[in-house]
Amino acid sequence: MKEVNCDFSPMKQTLKEDIHEIITALQNNLEAIDNENNCLLSTIEKIKEDFLDIEMKAATFYLNCYLSPFTDKYSELSICVQNLARMRHGGLIVIQREDSLEALLKAGIPIEADVTHSLLESIFYPGSPLHDGAVLINHNRIVSAANVLPLSTRNAGDKKLGTRHRAALGLSEQSDALVLVVSEETGKISFSINGKSYPVTAHFSL
Structure with a gap:
């Protein structure tokens, strides 16, 4: 590790x-x-x-x-989620760490491009063909978009959790991936890891 x-x-x-x-x-x-x-x-x-x-x-x-051990693009991710939060555009971003995620995702559309906040924001823009589902990032590359994640079974009865948050928890329950979530309803930012979700400040940066 x-x-x-x-x-x-x-x-x-x-x-x-x-x-x-x-x-x-x-x-x-x-x-x-x-x-x-x-x-x-x-x-x-x-x-x-x-x-x-x-x-x-x-x-x-x-x-x-x-x-930090898995991507150098923290600042791009930070800008992206802050902008999404401000505009109330929902977002779901998976950062692959050590575990392979191939068997856990329903694969979306290949992107294979460098991580930039502008590209991520355009993917999650409402009405974009790729805005539903999750973006998968491996190291400093956007691998794919519109991926479908497994939903959490542990939190199935929690009516406060939306689909994005249940998907983030679901993947983090089955792998070491870290999943960033921006709520479309509240604009709040959180991340899931090891089956738990944590809120982060609206203006986080390095």
């Missing part, structure tokens, strides 16, 4: 600072709870929001780590 590179110092430092701030806030609450005149509900709500923010930043950090 390729070594995962997590040496993204500025992002790591930001995470450390945010975690320290939450630790300090929790410590202050612990000290204040014995004072009957203090109501901690609003403070606790703020800490909960901060935790969610850290979760998204951490997911963005680890997305860099998971992708």
Whole structure:
């Protein structure tokens, strides 16, 4: 297995600072709870929001780590999903890692072109013949588009999950692939790996 590179110092430092701030806030609450005149509900709500923010930043950090050994096109992918999110254009992008995906995909249309954000955005433009289904990327190449992914069976009963998210989870349950998802309904960005889905910040970059 390729070594995962997590040496993204500025992002790591930001995470450390945010975690320290939450630790300090929790410590202050612990000290204040014995004072009957203090109501901690609003403070606790703020800490909960901060935790969610850290979760998204951490997911963005680890997305860099998971992708860096397998593609040099992170910046192109970042620009693409941000633009798709802004325009509320749905997207489903599979980044092949070590596992072969041939047996898991219903093959789509061959592309065989370098990864660029403009090409990816044109593929997912509403009305494009290729916008349904997933794009498959291997290293720095777009292999194909309009691929059909296996749907998750573990999350079949979750009505909150759309088809794209179930497809992303389904493939990640059966392989080590990483799947980027842009929701057409909400514009939110997430990725699936190892059968789990994680939200990422709307403006992630290297």
